[in-house]
Amino acid sequence: MTSSTPTTVTAVAPGRVNLIGEHTDYNHGLCLPYAIPLACTATLTVRDDRGLTIASDKGEPWSGSLDDVEARVVTGWPSYVAGVIWALGQDGWQVPGLDISISSTIPLGGGLSSSAALECAVAVGLAGLLGQDLDRASRLHLAEACRRAETEYVGAPTGGMDQLASLLGAADHAVFIDFADAAPVTDLVRVAFSAADLTIVVTDTGVRHSLADGDGGYAQRREQCEAAAAALGVASLRDAGIDDLGALSDPVLLARARHVVSENARVVETVAALEEDRWADAGTLLTASHTSLRDDFAVSCPELDVSVAAAVDAGALGARMTGGGFGGCTIALVRRDEAPQVTAAIDAAYTARGWSTPRQHELAPSAGADLIPGDSAPE
Structure with a gap:
């Protein structure tokens, strides 16, 4: 110092x-x-x-x-x-x-x-x-x-x-x-969510997870992806195409690889949709991502699935779980004036199942990490 x-x-x-x-x-x-x-x-x-x-x-x-x-x-x-x-x-x-x-x-x-x-x-x-x-x-x-x-x-x-x-x-x-x-x-x-009168509704299911808990969840998925890549003879699943996956005989490894390969393609398509203001297409891609995470990667849970389904049924352009899975949050791309009906539908779906009401936020893209100016900041 x-x-x-x-x-x-x-x-x-x-x-x-x-x-x-x-x-x-x-x-x-x-x-x-x-x-x-x-x-x-x-x-x-x-x-x-x-x-x-x-x-x-x-x-x-x-x-x-x-x-x-x-x-x-x-x-x-x-x-x-x-x-x-x-x-x-x-x-x-x-x-x-x-x-x-x-x-x-x-x-x-x-x-x-x-x-x-x-x-x-x-x-x-x-x-x-x-x-x-x-x-x-x-x-x-x-x-x-x-x-x-x-x-x-x-x-x-x-x-x-x-x-x-x-x-x-x-x-x-x-x-x-x-x-x-x-x-x-x-x-x-x-x-440009705000300019398009759209918002992202984030629903906290209340189901908690830990990526370092050693329960065979996150770490197991990573090991399965590495095993799938090795079976395909590639350095990582980034180097595999959808047509290559037929070489995988293990159904679990096939499903995990199919998610990763298709998800990479969805990212590219989503960037293009956002840049061209094709919001409905972006929403469809979000929902397809959730389906893949639920069915192929098996990291969803009932609370996440109900949140996604309720949001889409209530008018969201698309919805998906976000994060490592096994609990946590969902996101829904929603027309701003329809956000109240979407959040109410999710609440109602939880109540109908006897679950606690989830916590909901509208969260816009924001600034990254920084020092807070003031007396404590460096000169």
Whole structure:
């Protein structure tokens, strides 16, 4: 630390909605997420020792030291914070002892990437404390460090989409990401929902999941995709075409591969539909994505399926689950003046089944992670 660097910074990082392109990132494929107004805020204050404290409005506080981080013994929700410190330390950053305070408006485990937002808020805060730039190249570096934190430190085998969406998001834009190479290729795609009098209704089913719980869900799907690619003789399912899949004799591997290959095609078609204001076509693609995730990838659940069906029946242009699955949220592309009837239909469908009323939001594409200006910001 030098006299020109701050001793306290506050950073905010958004969660994300994935419009389309689910379970494609770790298959070197395509996806189209956007940052949302719900976000995680992290305030980092430098200590004069190697101590580390992490407090949150969502979990029990943790205290220890940077030695615990380096020894990789931090567990539970604080491991996401420790993982970022560890990953950036591996990259040569001289991270000091810290007191870190976390708050978040993102539902935990709801498929809106609360974990990546936590990681990115801490990473941006560290960049501010250490005088690092927050240009595009630096954001890409931070996204990769956060991905490693979640994959290597926490143990959740995610693909990197969430962190890129949180760090690269922009108002009224989605982030097109191509994971074909080791360094993802990204571009902003204008998503003119408001100008077209449309909105995205996000329904939180209340069913919670964990990508690092080791129950054979997310990790199993990733292993099955790798097995399918190996059986096809390709490096990843990104290199397979729909006509190649007949070579798969295992019905489970065939179904998993069919989802990934068809989902990549749907991402390309959705980008074209958005750029040409073909909203009905975009909606049809969203619903087709859900059908594929439900039937071929088997990551849906009754609450997600009912939410999607109720939204479409009530007039939504299309709907799908978003996130890793096994619970979480759905999204519906809706004409703005029809949003109340769509949300009411979903509520009624849940009530009819004796389920708790879901929480619903209208979430527009929003800005990506950044430092909060003020006394805590670097000069």
